[in-house]
Amino acid sequence: MRHIKQILLLIAIFFSLSTTYASDEHASESEEVFDPLVMIDHHIADSHEWHVISFTKSNGEEVHISMPLPVIVFYNGHLNIFMSSAFHHGEKVVKKGDDYFKLYHEKIYVTDEAGTIHYDEDHNVLNEKPWDFSITKNVGSMFLSAVLLLLLFIGAARRYGSEPKAPKGLQSFLEPLILFVRDDIGIAQIGKEKYERYMPYLLTVFFFIWINNLIGLVPFFPGGSNLTGNISVTMFLAIVTFLITNINGTKSYWGHIFWMPGVPVPIRILLSGIEFIGILTKPFALMIRLMANITAGHIIILSLFSLIFVMKSVAIAPVSILMSLMMFMLELLVAALQAYIFTLLSALFIGMAVHEEEH
Amino acid sequence: MSLTAIGLGLIIIGAGYGISRLAGSALESMARQPEISSKIQTAMIIAAALIEGVALFAIVVALMKG
Numbered sequence: 001m002r003h004i005k006q007i008l009l010l011i012a013i014f015f016s017l018s019t020t021y022a023s024d025e026h027a028s029e030s031e032e033v034f035d036p037l038v039m040i041d042h043h044i045a046d047s048h049e050w051h052v053i054s055f056t057k058s059n060g061e062e063v064h065i066s067m068p069l070p071v072i073v074f075y076n077g078h079l080n081i082f083m084s085s086a087f088h089h090g091e092k093v094v095k096k097g098d099d100y101f102k103l104y105h106e107k108i109y110v111t112d113e114a115g116t117i118h119y120d121e122d123h124n125v126l127n128e129k130p131w132d133f134s135i136t137k138n139v140g141s142m143f144l145s146a147v148l149l150l151l152l153f154i155g156a157a158r159r160y161g162s163e164p165k166a167p168k169g170l171q172s173f174l175e176p177l178i179l180f181v182r183d184d185i186g187i188a189q190i191g192k193e194k195y196e197r198y199m200p201y202l203l204t205v206f207f208f209i210w211i212n213n214l215i216g217l218v219p220f221f222p223g224g225s226n227l228t229g230n231i232s233v234t235m236f237l238a239i240v241t242f243l244i245t246n247i248n249g250t251k252s253y254w255g256h257i258f259w260m261p262g263v264p265v266p267i268r269i270l271l272s273g274i275e276f277i278g279i280l281t282k283p284f285a286l287m288i289r290l291m292a293n294i295t296a297g298h299i300i301i302l303s304l305f306s307l308i309f310v311m312k313s314v315a316i317a318p319v320s321i322l323m324s325l326m327m328f329m330l331e332l333l334v335a336a337l338q339a340y341i342f343t344l345l346s347a348l349f350i351g352m353a354v355h356e357e358e359h
Numbered sequence: 360m361s362l363t364a365i366g367l368g369l370i371i372i373g374a375g376y377g378i379s380r381l382a383g384s385a386l387e388s389m390a391r392q393p394e395i396s397s398k399i400q401t402a403m404i405i406a407a408a409l410i411e412g413v414a415l416f417a418i419v420v421a422l423m424k425g
Contacts, residue, residue, distance in 0.1 A: 188401065285412040292415035341408045348405065 036306035044226045044298050047106050047137045048084040052221045064089075067221075069140060073108055075099055075130035084134070101130065108132055138233070141225035145211050153207075181206050181343065189347035194354050198347070201244060205237060206343040213294060213335030217328065228338075229294035231287065238283035241346040246279065249353040282349055286342060293338050297331045363421050370421070374414035378407050 050067040057063060068085035080096040087094060087103040093115035094101045102111045109117065109127035118126040135143075156171040167175050181203055186195040212227045227233055255261065257275040260268050304324040308317050385403040389396040 184397075184401070285409070285416065288416050288419060289408065289412045292419050293411075296415075296418075341404065344401070344405065345408065 034306070034309040036303060036310060039306060040299055040302045043224070043302055044229060044295055045106055046225075046230060048087070048103060048108070048134060049089075050137050050140060050221070050225075069137065070135045071101075071108065072133040072135070073101060073130040074133065075101075075110060075128075080130075099130075102127075108134075137225045138227050138230055141215060141223075141227050142212070142233075144222060145208065145215055145227070148215075149207055149211060177207075178203060185340075185344050185347045189344065190351040190354065198244070198350050201240070202343050202347055205241075205346060206339050209237070209290065209342055210336055210339035213338060214332075216294065216298065217331055217335065226295060226298055229291055229298060231291045234287045234290045237290070237342070238287040241286060241349060242279075242283040244346075245282075245349045245353045248350065250356055252357040253353045253355070282345075286345060290338055290342055293334060297327070297334055301327045301331065367418060367421050370414050370417040374410055377410040381406050381410070 048071060049069055052065045052067060054062065054064045068083045071080075071082055071084050071086075073080050076099060078097055078099070080099070080101070082094060082096065084103070086092065087101075090103040090105075093111060093113065095113075100111050100113055100115065101108050102115045102117070104117055104125065104127075107125075108130060109125060110130055111117065111127055120126055152170065152174065156174045159165065159168065159171050182195070182199060185206075186199050186202055190198055209228055212233075215223045216226055216228060218224055257279065258272045260271045260275070263271065301324050304320050304327060307320045308314075381403060385399050389399050392399075
């Protein structure tokens with residue numbers, strides 16, 4: 001019963017969040033032509049500053065409040081560190097040493113003193129790019145989720161002291177989840193003998209993806225970044241799964257890839273090619289699945305909100321808000337489901353790799 | 360643009376058909392053998408995720424092209 005209460009509380013929080021967001025959006029109706037694609041692109045992309053709120057004053061002046069984030073660029077053997085507020089939203093050129101940097105469409109380019117951007121025929125930017133190690137919105141959000149996870153789990157883990165006690169508070173919410181990952185994912189896919197080694201990774205991946213999906217759904221300031229919908233993040237997670245799978249691969253795993261037992265030699269050669277591609281497509285599919293699912297969810301919710309401004313009518317607002325509310329609820333499910341699927345498939349691949357043949 | 364839209368439509372038809380077949384058969388077998396329904400469910404989710412992965416991959420390609 002306790003869990004149900006906690007889950008209901010969580011759901012209630014999300015209800016209140018999504019409606020606040022809707023009324024915020026509604027209040028900032030502007031006169032200029034509204035392009036939903038630009039808005040959606042801006043919301044799902046990474047950014048060098050963390051947008052907090054925009055509003056129009058009574059005298060018609062537009063106010064954008066955003067949190068500047070540190071920019072770390074490496075160019076020509078120099079490491080330059082400054083705050084992204086120095087760019088003035090891309091209007092100003094930043095001089096560091098002999099180099100000039102300009103923020104153009106959320107990417108940093110090396111320019112001359114006037115900040116000229118060169119293009120080729122297809123309107124691609126020709127300017128050189130420095131190595132960009134900045135703490136962007138996504139990185140900031142990842143730090144936030146890391147701190148949250150540490151607080152949650154260190155707090156809960158403290159209670160597992162020398163003498164066993166009945167679970168209490170946060171612990172009683174986390175324990176069933178951890179047991180679920182262990183029993184239904186770890187033991188079920190990898191097997192009783194070997195699952196223990198891989199539990200730290202599976203648990204980390206599960207909770208990291210889940211909490212970041214949820215933070216991505218929070219529609220205002222410290223949330224709302226599309227972290228698990230960013231291909232670099234999901235690629236890294238997929239690469240880790242790929243490495244764990246192949247480093248721990250047993251003799252029979254590699255044998256089944258390069259010299260499939262029990263089939264004629266020509267087919268063995270054919271199969272080894274197919275199986276080799278299979279090693280690479282598995283993490284690739286993991287990467288695409290998570291990224292596309294989360295990004296698609298964000299796009300759908302934002303499109304539903306855009307309906308109000310595209311139709312320019314208050315009458316459509318209740319419909320739009322109701323529909324996006326339903327999408328939010330579905331996304332809450334998808335957030336957990338995608339974390340589950342990523343962890344489940346990782347465990348499945350690891351289980352296939354560490355499986356010993358019984359003769 | 361229109362070709363991309365048609366392509367996306369075809370992907371959705373294919374993936375939808377695949378997942379609906381899968382869910383239908385899974386429900387049937389769960390009704391026949393309720394005692395192993397959790398195993399069937401796990402297998403169903405894995406297969407659904409694989410089908411969905413193909414569909415999403417195609418959608419990403421379509422979005423990048425068009």
